[in-house]
Amino acid sequence: MLAASRRAVDVPQAHHRWLVPAVTLSAFGWLLAQDAIAPLAVYLLQIFLSF
Numbered sequence: 001m002l003a004a005s006r007r008a009v010d011v012p013q014a015h016h017r018w019l020v021p022a023v024t025l026s027a028f029g030w031l032l033a034q035d036a037i038a039p040l041a042v043y044l045l046q047i048f049l050s051f
Contacts, residue, residue, distance in 0.1 A: 031037045
């Protein structure tokens, strides 16, 4: 019974590899387009991603 319920909600790992970054980038892009992010946050994100 437990194994059957695990198979019913099983999500392939390949979806996690692109789904999480895609949602994160699209949410950040949406907030940036709406001017809801301070320029300092964008600068700090650029510094973080450069390392």
